[in-house]
Amino acid sequence: MKYQCLIVDDEIELAESTAEYFNLFDVKTKYVTNYDDCIEFFKTNTADVILLDINLADASGFAVCKQLRETIAVPILFISARTSNEDILVALNIGGDDYITKPYTLSILLAKVQAVIKRYASTTEKKEESEQYEKGNLRVDFTAGKVYSKGKEIPFKAMEYRLLCYLIKNRGRIISKEELFKEVWQDAITGDGTLNVHIRYLREKIEENPNEPIHIKTVWGRGYQYEE
Structure with a gap:
């Protein structure tokens, strides 16, 4: 049932x-x-x-x-x-x-x-038909809901995957925390701590050096930005 x-x-x-x-x-x-x-x-x-x-x-x-x-x-x-x-x-x-x-x-x-x-x-x-993102070692298959690095599938939790997809689809621009709460969590009650933890987990999964990220950048005082 x-x-x-x-x-x-x-x-x-x-x-x-x-x-x-x-x-x-x-x-x-x-x-x-x-x-x-x-x-x-x-x-x-x-x-x-x-x-x-x-x-x-x-x-x-x-x-x-x-x-x-x-x-x-x-x-x-x-x-x-x-x-x-x-x-x-x-x-x-x-x-x-x-x-x-x-x-x-x-x-x-x-x-x-x-x-x-x-x-x-x-x-x-409502998955996008035949849509995917691929750049460098990273590939995201939006249709299948899967993420790959260097050809190997990376396990993602539901919220981590949604957050990554939103950052990638809005790459190149600064996204405020408030926007992420509204569009990804769809919940203004979510706090900075939850977002920060999810950002850290994304970096650990897709960045060569999570401590010096080149893709998921923190723009201090403004939010986050995904760079290719």
């Missing part, structure tokens, strides 16, 4: 109320409360976005994310009461696309999830 959102959280009352709220607004949502049920869910179902808590009774949400990322590319948004920078960096590094702290406001969380679902649909259903 196809769902728009799966919630993985062992706080049963919170998970249930969040799922009920989402369903009221026609975001088809289901919740599970542990690692095994989450893995079992994807054997017979799909979801466009996953809300994943870090602290589960039977396993860490980090472990769940790493397991899911072996076969699933849909956006994963971590939801947690843990607010340390270390937890946020770990979450993004292992495959998370965003990090949302508890307690959250249902209406804001719903808006964020709806934006992610819309974005995910646009990248899977």
Whole structure:
């Protein structure tokens, strides 16, 4: 069965109320409360976005994310009461696309999830026909949604790929952080920390020397610029 959102959280009352709220607004949502049920869910179902808590009774949400990322590319948004920078960096590094702290406001969380679902649909259903970018060692196949360096495919998370595509398609001009929040994340709530981490991961994947990038340039006080 196809769902728009799966919630993985062992706080049963919170998970249930969040799922009920989402369903009221026609975001088809289901919740599970542990690692095994989450893995079992994807054997017979799909979801466009996953809300994943870090602290589960039977396993860490980090472990769940790493397991899911072996076969699933849909956006994963971590939801947690843990607010340390270390937890946020770990979450993004292992495959998370965003990090949302508890307690959250249902209406804001719903808006964020709806934006992610819309974005995910646009990248899977409106791919440009026979379009690709190739320069030097880098090749991006927009139709297949794949990135290659020196002929070898590079694994990309959903948000990393969307960010790279936006930078490439707007290459040569300075793109402000506000524009990236609006056009890539489609969410003004996203903070500088999330963007900075994703920029760093892009550089590590496509730059010869990530510490001295020649493609993804920081224009201090203004934003970022992709140069060929």
